[in-house]
Amino acid sequence: MENQIDYQKIEQRAKTRLKIRNAAVYTLLSVWAVLVLFPFYWMVLTSLKSYGSYNAEYIPKFFTLSPTLQNYKDAFTTVSLGRYLANTLLFTLVTTAVMLVVITLAAFAFARLEFRGKNLVFTLFLALMMIPNELVIITNFVTITDLGLRNTFTGLILPSVTSVFYIYLLKENFALIPDELYYAAKVDGTSDLRYLRRVMIPICRPTLITIIILKIIECWNSYVWPRLITDDPDYFLVSNGIQEIRENGFGRENVPAMMAAVVVISLPLIVLFLIFRRKVMEGVARGGTKG
């Protein structure tokens, strides 16, 4: 009889402890979630306030009763936000497309073809992964300047169309495809290029999509290279655009309009992320870094 009571007490105590722990965990997680979300909330909120009402608030309000879209109109008319967006879109699409061709061909060569010096070249490629961008960017800047490619899309795009890491990622994936498929295709008289297009690429689509998403994020956020290579606002990407807007866009004090521009710039990637949430997180876990 006594034993039973003891068990109940122990169970009771364990339950309370579990509840307390859960409460603590949820509090911690929620605090960080608020810290993460708050800047986003603040930028949307501020972008909806009118210029006058924003500056009239000495103590900023946490909500607005008279939201206005005027700031968004300003963002597209007073400064060339539309142009920056179009530039970035073009830059992202072309860079990603060219890169896909280059890395697919290289990965195919490493995974499927036999030729002399393959292993040596592959080792060299892997060694290149350790080279930081800062080291090579100086000469690239000089090269592009000497070629007269500053303030052109070619100059912006050229240095970022290869990635050793993505070649490596894709090559590993290609290597998983059984050789029998290749031999069967050879017997049927399929050419290598056709085999690559019809068999390997479809099979490795998940990896390719991962690479595409990672590259798009990278392109959309790239700042250093575009800043070095462009000083003509006609060729600014969004990162430089927002810097330009900040320094001499609306006049320093028009914060709501600035925030509207920030919202417009942030939105595409957030939407992309919410659509492909699983893919993006999987891809970043496999091969992403931020830096």
Place this chain on the structure above:
Amino acid sequence: MEKRNLKGWLYLLPAILFLGCFMIYPLIDVLVYSFEEGYNSASQTFFGTGMYNYSYVLHDPYFLQAVKNTFILVIVTVPLSTGLALLISVGLSSIKPLRELYQTIYFLPYVTNTLAVGLVFMILFKKTPYSDGLVNLLIRAFGGSSVDFITGPYWAKMFVLCFYTVWVVLPFKILILTSALASVKQDYYNAAKVDGTSRGRIFRRITLPMISPMVFYLVITGFIGAFKAYSDAVALFGTNLNAAEMNTIVGYIYDMLYGNSGGYPSYASAAAILLFAIVLTITCINLLVSKKHVHY
């Protein structure tokens, strides 16, 4: 066979061309630049070779300031962000409901433009004639006195930079650690439970050793990333980082290369190689330490 050889190289050709032009050649060239004294980028001439560029950079107060800033940033943010990420990931993996929602929220900073969101942080921390900014109002509400975090004292600016850096790097670390935690076999936990092991002990003796390779991976990439900090600082303090005393080593390199103080690729190269040497040394130390403490 000859034909097959040719074919392989043909497929590799675009990659090799691009890598050769924009990675291998620059790598050699940057070394050459760093030893050419008095290089003039307009006439492309120089009048000697030697260590002068290095000595100039090492005596440049702006560079020393940048090194100091970068080291503070590294020493503060790497342990802090790794620890926080560990805490949050352990919390995340101990709950079931809402976990997906939290994970999605935590990942958001990764997909945002650093420059754009940095502007929001600037607004939150900045003190203007119109308003003290939200953070200062909070400080005042708790009885402190307001500080200008963006153009004010050094420690305040450093605080914002560190805070923003942690905010930016945390998503990646949380993601890696949650997947590492999920991959620890449930059997170990069950065995420990049968033995009546306490939770703290389970964490120290099972969880931590099992995820230690990933933690060290994060520490190493964290060090490398933090040493290359630059755009976070630009986002908060604008492009003239030297004036704000908030320059980083990478920022110093770009300032030497281009902009108002630019036009000195030799100094930039010397600084870049110094940065590379620092990062390489720290990474080697990290690897040595990890050999002792990481269980594979």
